Amino acid sequence: MSEEHDIFEKELLPHINALKTFAFHLTYDDEEANDLVQETYMKAHRFIDRYIQGTNAKAWLFKILKNAYINHYRKRSKQPTRVDFEDVINYHDTDENLGQGYLDLREELFSNMMGDEVTNAINSLPIDFRTVVLLCDVEGFTYEEISKIIDVPIGTVRSRLFRARNMLKEKLKSYAESRGYKDKRSQNKTDRTSKFGSEQE
């Protein structure tokens, strides 16, 4: 076996599950995700001389996949959701909103919520927000690694993560409420308002 094949099999191929998950959540389609993963490995193999053995293979592969997606798949995406961050004006970007957006879900609700609901919530995020959640919260990349993978400054990574998580929590909260669970704090607030209102009448 050549040294290149050895590197490919021992350092690159073990990340195929993580790549498939990332590709699936970018494309929403199993077949397209497979194509994207395959293209990623073809490119990695073609440029394997640029990879330094023993370095961060996973981050390198994710960057290749992200670029492949941008080049070939975004135009064909079934649900184009890209937004400019400037257009998301101060979404959940204040201390007050952080508190409100923070889920107060019960433990049992967390445990009972289906994977499909979480997947749908993640997939409904605009692409740039979805990407940072997948890279950080699902794959465990650091801010620095994410910054290199998606070519944005670390401050932007943090800002996107902050907003993405709050959006995700809001979406999960909506799912929870649709299943009959009411946020106790908002319920209490409603109760107090109602009581106060009746006392005024």
Added chain:
Amino acid sequence: MDEIQKRVTLYFDNALGERERNELLEQVNQDPKCSKIFNKEKNFRAFIKDKVKRPDVSSDLIQNIMNKIRI
């Protein structure tokens, strides 16, 4: 952002230094409010990681890739 929440977020993002991590953990052990924020964030992160769909990688996909790179 609330200072404790900010530090908890950085903790779970592995973005705190060792001293800051230890200081936060000490505060979590002593301050119920901090502990609540910490556990809530911990549960949220675990929840996302556990529940997100991770589609199978078929042996065909792996075989296709290996076949192509052997050409």
